[in-house]
Amino acid sequence: MFALVDANNMYVSCERVFAPRLAGRPVVVLSSNDGACIARSNEAKDLGVKMAQPWFQVRHLERSAGLIAVSANFELYGDMSSRMMAIEARFAPRQEIYSIDESFLDFAGVRGDLVAIGRAMRADVLRETGLPTSVGFGLTKTLAKLANHVAKTADRKPGTYPADLAQVCNFGTLSNNELEQIFAATEVGDIWGVGQRIGARLGDAGVRTVLDLVRCDTATLRKQFSVVLEKTVLELRGTSCMDLDDAPAARHQILVSRSFGKAVTELSGIVEAVSEFAARAAERLRQQDGAAGAVNVFFTTSAFRQNDQQHSASVTVPLIRPTADSRLLVGAAVQAATGAYRTGFNYAKAGVMLVDLQPAGQHQGELDLFADAEEGVKARPRDRAALMQAMDSLNRRFGRDSVRIGSALQVSNSNEVRSWSTRQERRSPRYTTRWDEMPRVRA
């Protein structure tokens, strides 16, 4: 038996823990540049705010409906997430952390009333972190996801599903008949693995509810759609096709990308941004003890600005050998950006992707063959690793960017506000991860 536990409106709930004035109010959390709504409280959903909806489209609700918007504070959310995950892990032998606000738990072999266990887990998470959660139990991961959807919806919109399934929903206790009624009341698009495109195509074929879908012939689905959809249907019928993954492998790619706060036209701005993104990606690469075989750099104009000439560049630079050295990775990114840059465009977004990732130190044998080819970076591998380690630990201790790669600083002084950097005008303090931003209690 699997459980899927997730926080309700995670980002908004995190903000509410430290700002009680947000309780009961319509609240949205905004993406970088305060561009779009990436989380909504139930009250904001009721006002009709859609996921990923541009802020300028709903901004009028600030005055007319008391909508409150805050900038995303990912440092806070990440820390709250790890606290929540640790509590959930106490309740089952195995846990897969699926996203910042969701984990699957494997209850195989656990005895007792699962609904009672689910309620106890909710209560612990709420008491220890302040975050409200929903819990769904099912024979497969897809069913657990659906049970979770039922738990949340029964709580939020009474009438859709039986009221006693609110907050904690265990499909294991339902009869076939009851389960069919739930399937019939759920649209295919609400299923894990069916998005907009597939949902629309299924709709065209007359398959609208989950009940319609589970009655389809799997071989036909496989032929007309994909094995992914076939697996989804098998899982809905109770045949487990997806295992719990409690030992996540290292990432296959590392991406750092950002929309600019203001359009960038000069090469210098692109180079600055790309340098910083590459340095940030390299940090993450070293965290997983990996090395990158190639660096991809892209930058693009905005398709939303229809009067602008459009241009997208994407260049991949292979490295002489896999590395996690920020200097080499930043160098490669700058080289790629310089080569692909074209003058006369309003660039709106850029990114750096590290690809061909592999465990660090796999290529020890061939090292010195190529040493001279890495221009400007003269260091033996061991010195190189030590230097990067020192840089990472200084940055951890004294704050991000205490030590940086030179080329990221060449163009503009680090103290001045760079034109491309993102705007976040409404960010809350990082209450749980910065000493100087901790909440204060007045006696």
Added chain:
DNA sequence: TCTGGGGTCCTAGGACCC
């Protein structure tokens, strides 16, 4: 004026090989 930032998996088709 203003439109997120990460990831994963699968598939089709081309390059290449014998």
Added chain:
DNA sequence: TCTGGGGTCCTAGGACCC
């Protein structure tokens, strides 16, 4: 006129997730 066949590997793109 007729112009092999089967396999692997890689990449780009599409779909999905939160």
